[in-house]
Amino acid sequence: MKKLFTLDRFVALFLIALSLLLSESVEYYGQELIAEITILAIFAMSLDLLVGYAGLVSLGHAAFLGIGSYATGILTVQYGWEMFPTMLISIALAGLVSALVGIFVVRLEGIFFIMITLAVSQMFHAYFLKNREFGGDDGMPGIQRLDLEAFGLTVFDPADFAKFTLIVAVLVYIGLDLLMSSPFGRYLIGIHQNENRMRSLGVPVEQYKLAIFIIAGMVAGLSGSLQAQHTGFVSPDAMFWTVSGVVLIMVIAGGTGSLVGAVVGAVIVRLLSHQISSLTEHWMLFMGLFFIAIVLFASDGIYGTFAKYCRRSRWWKSAGNSSD
Secondary structure, rough: OOOOOHHHHHHHHHHHHEEEEEEEEHHHHHHHHHHHHHHHHHHHHHHHHHHHOOOOOOOOOHHHHHHHHHHHHHHHHHHOOHHHHHHHHHHHHHHHHHHHHHHHHHOOOOHHHHHHHHHHHHHHHHHHOHHHHOOOHHHHOOOOOOOOHOOOOOOOOOOHHHHEEEEEEHHHHHHHHHHHHHHHHHHHHHHHHHHHHHHHOOOOOOHHHHHHHHHHHHHHHHHHHHHHHHEEEEHHHOOOOOHHHHHHHHHHHHHHHHHHHHHHHHHHEEEEHHHOOOOOOOHHHHHHHHHHHHHOOOOHHHHHHHHHHHHHOOOHHHOOOOOO
């Protein structure tokens, strides 16, 4: 019988409880930081679907974040749409674009997949950078937030908006956790581990890769829509390749192949960069040393190494959790 309460879910519950507690106790800046980290966590989970579960390392994932952001800005600012249908359209549009891109790229592997996804992201970045109708390099301001007064939340209140993003992140985590625990997720893991063997068993490998590419794009589009609402602004920088690189570092730092690892990586990298940058202007040097240390001493990532240790420990086995 499959376990309902795994280590990943235990850590996820702990992070949720801690975030709720902090959203009530910290001041304005802390609440804004919680919302930012939560949105980054959603984005990191979307990339981990590709990197950790399907073995598809993308340096162009920011394209779908930017599409979600721009769709939200264009539909609300220029066309006056309500935010709820706008969010749905933004997610669907990100999924549509990822489907069109995925049809061509899922047949590629390794460096070829990385370079094509990078090129696609830079194409979108260049288009919105030059398009003055959508603000060009000045970006697009004036994006409002979703009205949640019917649920007792005022999203213009930083604490309430932090709770809202947290609720969305929890729903995303639950949905993706169920998906990855299903036969679909097991097939993806099998494709990642031995693609040729899965082909010999008759598994339509490209179809599974395309499906997860579309799902990852839709989740990234959701995080882009939330980011646009959080900042009230969107710019072409959201699609630049460095955004994909930073979130890839978050996934690797936390530990690939685990949704919780992606979340932990987003939390640690964002908090560390915030804290170190407040102490020195050479903060990127220290962040680089931190990443080198992870590669050398925790090759499975911070959470991945912690999870491996726990699963091998006596107390975890004695609790009847010898395997998750």
